[in-house]
Amino acid sequence: MEGVRQFAEEATAALKGAEPLHCRERHLVAVPVVGTGAGGGRAVKGDVIRLLLETLDTAAARNDIDVVLVTGDGRGFAAAQSARRQVVAAGGEPWSGIDPVSADTARELAADALAGRLVLFLGAGVGLGAGLPLWGELLDRLAARAGITSDERDEMRRRLTPTDRALIIERRLEEQGQRLGEAVAVELGRTRCSLTHQLLAGLPVREAATMNYDELFENAWRAAGRQPAVLPYEPTADHDSWLLKMHGTVTEPKDIVLTRDDYLRYAERRAALAGIVQALLITRRMLFVGFSLADENFHRIAHDVRQALGSVAEKSTFATTLLLKDEPLLEELWRGDVNCIAVTPDGSDSDPARELEIFLDYLLFCSSSNSGHLLDPSFEGVLTPAERALRHLLTEMYRTAPDHAKDAAAWTEVTRLLRHLGFSVESES
Numbered sequence: 001m002e003g004v005r006q007f008a009e010e011a012t013a014a015l016k017g018a019e020p021l022h023c024r025e026r027h028l029v030a031v032p033v034v035g036t037g038a039g040g041g042r043a044v045k046g047d048v049i050r051l052l053l054e055t056l057d058t059a060a061a062r063n064d065i066d067v068v069l070v071t072g073d074g075r076g077f078a079a080a081q082s083a084r085r086q087v088v089a090a091g092g093e094p095w096s097g098i099d100p101v102s103a104d105t106a107r108e109l110a111a112d113a114l115a116g117r118l119v120l121f122l123g124a125g126v127g128l129g130a131g132l133p134l135w136g137e138l139l140d141r142l143a144a145r146a147g148i149t150s151d152e153r154d155e156m157r158r159r160l161t162p163t164d165r166a167l168i169i170e171r172r173l174e175e176q177g178q179r180l181g182e183a184v185a186v187e188l189g190r191t192r193c194s195l196t197h198q199l200l201a202g203l204p205v206r207e208a209a210t211m212n213y214d215e216l217f218e219n220a221w222r223a224a225g226r227q228p229a230v231l232p233y234e235p236t237a238d239h240d241s242w243l244l245k246m247h248g249t250v251t252e253p254k255d256i257v258l259t260r261d262d263y264l265r266y267a268e269r270r271a272a273l274a275g276i277v278q279a280l281l282i283t284r285r286m287l288f289v290g291f292s293l294a295d296e297n298f299h300r301i302a303h304d305v306r307q308a309l310g311s312v313a314e315k316s317t318f319a320t321t322l323l324l325k326d327e328p329l330l331e332e333l334w335r336g337d338v339n340c341i342a343v344t345p346d347g348s349d350s351d352p353a354r355e356l357e358i359f360l361d362y363l364l365f366c367s368s369s370n371s372g373h374l375l376d377p378s379f380e381g382v383l384t385p386a387e388r389a390l391r392h393l394l395t396e397m398y399r400t401a402p403d404h405a406k407d408a409a410a411w412t413e414v415t416r417l418l419r420h421l422g423f424s425v426e427s428e429s
Helices: 002-015 042-063 074-089 100-114 124-130 135-145 150-159 162-175 180-187 195-201 216-223 260-269 271-283 296-314 328-333 352-366 377-382 385-400 411-420
Strands: 028-032 066-070 118-122 207-210 228-231 241-245 285-289 319-323 338-342
Touching: 002 028, 002 042, 042 066, 042 074, 042 377, 074 352, 074 377, 100 118, 100 285, 100 338, 100 352, 124 195, 124 216, 124 352, 135 150, 135 162, 135 180, 150 162, 162 180, 162 260, 195 216, 195 352, 207 271, 216 228, 216 241, 241 271, 260 271, 260 296, 271 296, 385 411
Parallel strands: 028 066, 118 207, 118 285, 207 241, 228 241, 285 319, 319 338
Antiparallel strands: none
16 A cells, blocks of 8 residues: 555646646546465455545545546446445445535436446547547548638638538548548548546446447447447447447448448438437437537437427426536427536536546445455455354355255356355355
8 A cells, every 4th residue: 555655646746737637626546456466465455445445535535536446347436436335334425516406416317227228438538648639630531631721621610511521521621532431431540449438348237339430439338347349340249249330430430431422321221220319219218419409410319309208208308418617598499308417516616527426436336236356265355244253154154055956047147146145155065
């Protein structure tokens, strides 16, 4: 822990005077679960994680930085959330700054996630922490790449819609022998995801949709141990989750939807994709993150959902969107359809993007039910007395079960559950 404290201070000193990346309010520092591999702490991972959380909490406050604890696997992640749960039970408030309305919303969304009812819809704002541009900035970059002058770009911003700007850019690029989709792929060619991506990837959600072109969320899902299929480019068989790319992807530049012509052709070429989103809106609770709700294709989808639901739509909303700050006009526009939640309290001067990360961290905490560390002896340091009693009962049941009981067909399911909870069946054989 002394080494961790020194690292936080050295990192802060090294970053002094430098601007935090991607317009962050504070520098973001990542720390692994140190010493639990070949460092000597392998047998006491629970104690290491518990002390790490305490040490990093103090270091973050002392050095005015944000710190992410990166666990190497699902068991470590479950143990870390268990340790935080004990802090809360003891009267601690790791999220003391979160708005009460936001906290209630997070708990409701977590309940939906745990029940398998939550689906994600990701907008361009999710990529800001990774250095990706929003739509307007992307168009400016593409215009510059197409050789459009600064005066022309100003005129386009004043007089043309984004889709018409994209059409002009496409034509200019084609005059130079370039393709718009390929230029988009170059501009969005990032491989390192943001903290927002990773927090969302940790949620117990199997279905997600996006109009983004980049690959960062599917990369974050894979880093979290998931095996997502990217629709419509891969079949869902042999995958535990799927991400619908409604407007194409950087790996298939020819499919990217950006110009007015692309939007006009969308209904005939991608009606099935819109149908998937409509079904999700009707059968699930959709959570919008980083999405402005301004896209014309989405408006058509939402309109069809309203028509399908009829009077039922008047009784309850079909989605929740997370806003960085209060937007009364947007709330009025979507009243009755989408529950608009501002993650930054009204009048607060805090960084809205950071408040979104805090909200998602709390949502992830509330929806973390993984107990993969329960029967792993190395995580005993984060177990509660009730968990220790349960661990003892389960391990004794396995060790004392007679051979004829193990011949039962259900014994396979029992051993599968024990492995899921961290028990090493092989070492007990």
